[in-house]
Amino acid sequence: MSSENRDVIFIGKKPLMAYVTSTLIQLANLPAVHIKARGLSIGRAVDVAQIISRKTENAGYSIGEIKIGSEQLESKDGKSRNVSTIEIEVKRNAP
Amino acid sequence: MSSENRDVIFIGKKPLMAYVTSTLIQLANLPAVHIKARGLSIGRAVDVAQIISRKTENAGYSIGEIKIGSEQLESKDGKSRNVSTIEIEVKRNAP
Numbered sequence: 001m002s003s004e005n006r007d008v009i010f011i012g013k014k015p016l017m018a019y020v021t022s023t024l025i026q027l028a029n030l031p032a033v034h035i036k037a038r039g040l041s042i043g044r045a046v047d048v049a050q051i052i053s054r055k056t057e058n059a060g061y062s063i064g065e066i067k068i069g070s071e072q073l074e075s076k077d078g079k080s081r082n083v084s085t086i087e088i089e090v091k092r093n094a095p
Numbered sequence: 096m097s098s099e100n101r102d103v104i105f106i107g108k109k110p111l112m113a114y115v116t117s118t119l120i121q122l123a124n125l126p127a128v129h130i131k132a133r134g135l136s137i138g139r140a141v142d143v144a145q146i147i148s149r150k151t152e153n154a155g156y157s158i159g160e161i162k163i164g165s166e167q168l169e170s171k172d173g174k175s176r177n178v179s180t181i182e183i184e185v186k187r188n189a190p
Contacts, residue, residue: 042138043134043137046163050179066163082149084145086141088163
């Protein structure tokens with residue numbers, strides 16, 4: 001989960017709740033966090049954002065801007081192909 | 096691909112290009128189309144939107160508003176569980 005900038009959480013193969021926990025930890029210190037994923041992990045990024053927004057409705061976190069895009073990746077056979085990406089902002093509501 | 100309202104494309108198990116084609120057909124008649132998916136198909140919805148926005152940059156289609164949410168579904172054992180959803184607007188750019 002560690003990433004070069006602390007307001008970004010990259011979704012990989014760990015259990016969902018590991019990402020939910022680290023997002024909540026970052027949100028304790030930062031006004032907003034960006035959950036990023038690509039390819040097959042895109043659905044899991046939406047799951048993490050939804051778990052947080054559902055479970056913390058009172059604590060005042062909500063889903064902010066959502067961006068989708070694609071990146072070019074080089075597969076093992078040297079060919080480059082496009083992989084979809086998603087970035088979901090989870091932010092603290094203004095008090 | 097048929098849906099009760101024509102501006103909605105539900106992503107299921109068909110090949111991606113089937114959804115790309117039907118989205119483009121709808122966009123020929125409508126100013127905007129909403130690609131919807133849930134659960135494991137969420138990543139494919141992003142793929143379809145990205146293929147369209149990449150392949151039609153000149154023809155003037157772009158990604159509009161993206162919404163995520165969750166629905167309660169009853170699984171076979173009668174228990175209800177939350178499934179994440181996504182809705183991606185693909186729209187014709189203003190001339």
